[in-house]
Amino acid sequence: MDEKTLQAAAQTFCLVPEIYAQAFKQAGADFPDELVAQIKKQPQQAMxxxxxxxxxxxxxVTIYSQYHDQIDQAAAQAAQQAGLFKKGGKLEQLLVKAQDGTKTKVPK
Incomplete structure (x- = not known):
């Protein structure tokens, strides 16, 4: 498994654990609802x-590999609801900083 898939799986697991819980349960594994709630409250603990x-x-990683389209979509919605994409939100501030760096004029 490559590093990109590993990171994406871990990040989305912390953002939308309920999707993983559903997949684990469908596969016959135990994934308590309390654990989903705990992950949502403390994502760093999930990592x-x-x-x-x-x-x-x-x-x-296996679940992410099979359902990455649905998981990515759900994670994007969750991030939007959490305010990561709000005007003036963290993500926008990072993008603005990144763009400021590209607009720097080079003296001739």
Missing amino acids: QMLQEDKELLQGV
């Missing part, structure tokens, strides 16, 4: 769980 539990990480 730590993924680092410590290789079996969970493998499952998350």
Whole structure:
């Protein structure tokens, strides 16, 4: 598995854990609703769980590989609802900073 897929799977797992929970349950695995709520409240703790539990990480990557289109779409919606794309939000501020760097005139 490549690094990009691994990162995308981990990030989306932290953003939309309910989708992964549903997929785990369909596969017959146990994924308590309390865990989904906990991940939503403390996404950094979910990242730590993924680092410590290789079996969970493998499952998350497998699910992401199969359903990445739906997961990416749900994650984008969740990010939008969380205000990451709001006018003046964190993402916009980063984009503005990045664009400012490209508009710098080079003296002749």
